[in-house]
Amino acid sequence: MAEHALIQHQDIGDAFSGTYYVENVFIRQTVQGKDYLELTLRDRSGSRHAKFWGLARIEKGDWAFIAATVEEYHNEPSLIVKNIEKADEPDDMENYMPVYDDSEKYAERLDEIRDVIKELEAKTGDSTAGTLVEEVYSNINFFDPFMAAPGGITPHYGRRGGLLANTVRVADGCLKMSELYPLTDEEKVILLTSALLCRAGGIDAFEFQDCIPVDTKSGTLLGMNNLTMTRVSNAYKRVVRGLKKNGGEPANQEVFIRMLHAISSFDCDDVMPATKEALILGGVYNNDLEIVEAIGFMEADVNEGDEFTAYDPSMRRRYYTG
Numbered sequence: 001m002a003e004h005a006l007i008q009h010q011d012i013g014d015a016f017s018g019t020y021y022v023e024n025v026f027i028r029q030t031v032q033g034k035d036y037l038e039l040t041l042r043d044r045s046g047s048r049h050a051k052f053w054g055l056a057r058i059e060k061g062d063w064a065f066i067a068a069t070v071e072e073y074h075n076e077p078s079l080i081v082k083n084i085e086k087a088d089e090p091d092d093m094e095n096y097m098p099v100y101d102d103s104e105k106y107a108e109r110l111d112e113i114r115d116v117i118k119e120l121e122a123k124t125g126d127s128t129a130g131t132l133v134e135e136v137y138s139n140i141n142f143f144d145p146f147m148a149a150p151g152g153i154t155p156h157y158g159r160r161g162g163l164l165a166n167t168v169r170v171a172d173g174c175l176k177m178s179e180l181y182p183l184t185d186e187e188k189v190i191l192l193t194s195a196l197l198c199r200a201g202g203i204d205a206f207e208f209q210d211c212i213p214v215d216t217k218s219g220t221l222l223g224m225n226n227l228t229m230t231r232v233s234n235a236y237k238r239v240v241r242g243l244k245k246n247g248g249e250p251a252n253q254e255v256f257i258r259m260l261h262a263i264s265s266f267d268c269d270d271v272m273p274a275t276k277e278a279l280i281l282g283g284v285y286n287n288d289l290e291i292v293e294a295i296g297f298m299e300a301d302v303n304e305g306d307e308f309t310a311y312d313p314s315m316r317r318r319y320y321t322g
Contacts, residue, residue, distance in 0.1 A: 004095040008045035010070050012077045017067040019087045021096055021211050023047055025060055039081065041066070042211060044098050046155060050079040056086075061210070063087045074305040089210075096211040100151075103161035106168040107147065110137075110196075113171050117192050123185045128239075128252040129193040129259060135235045135242075136200060142231075145203040150213035152206060155300070156292040158213035163202040166288070171195035173284035183276055190255060191277035194262035198281065201227030225268060232263060294319065 005016035024040040037052040065087040151157030151166035205219030262278040265271040301309040
């Protein structure tokens, strides 16, 4: 079987064919009044706009077999579909499910940060936060979906393993920031555990529909933050019951409240960060979010051949791309 031609990897002069998911399709007209199709095609490498100079019985959500070439238009590659026909859904989705690069690297880093928490708790003498993290991550009903879930519906983290990558990058940023500011070992523990748990509700909030990341019904109606708070609170109740049953030291409620505060305030307008760990978590998360969204906007820019991108209304600026 021929290797699948990844749609984002085709460049000017390439000719290729294959089956792709039709993310969007519109009927447009040329200046001469002739109808044509403007499509958005997708595989695991991402989405790409294409034109078919004619009409075909293709709808949004279909699978389509195409033969196409990449032509030069204003010094930029333009995908032109020569032939197109409706196809059956592929039996194997490996070529179509977007996957976050270096997922194994992020999985290893996740374990390293969990080890850092244990080392810090050995100094503080309190294991409430670390026990809570282990209660969440050691549960296979959480861990397996977490490793595979998208981290949102935008292209950067809207990939298999995107939730893992986003969580680890935020936690890693918090670890680095914790060395730059006067935090106690207990505050560092609260910061790192909050970072590892702040998006736990992502497994309930996002899913794949065909090969596209979408909001779940729960994510739309309840929001990821509420889903996260529910998961973390339920895990804490299990920790408290387990400690009581085994006759261990009671959970440190002050630590738990500070963790909940950081988790509830890092991305919320109703609760303002009021502790050092909450301020750092919010700063790291928002910084990462702004950067990946800006880069995503640049990569999807429609101003072909221009040194500056179109105007980004969310960031209120145009980006220089040279």
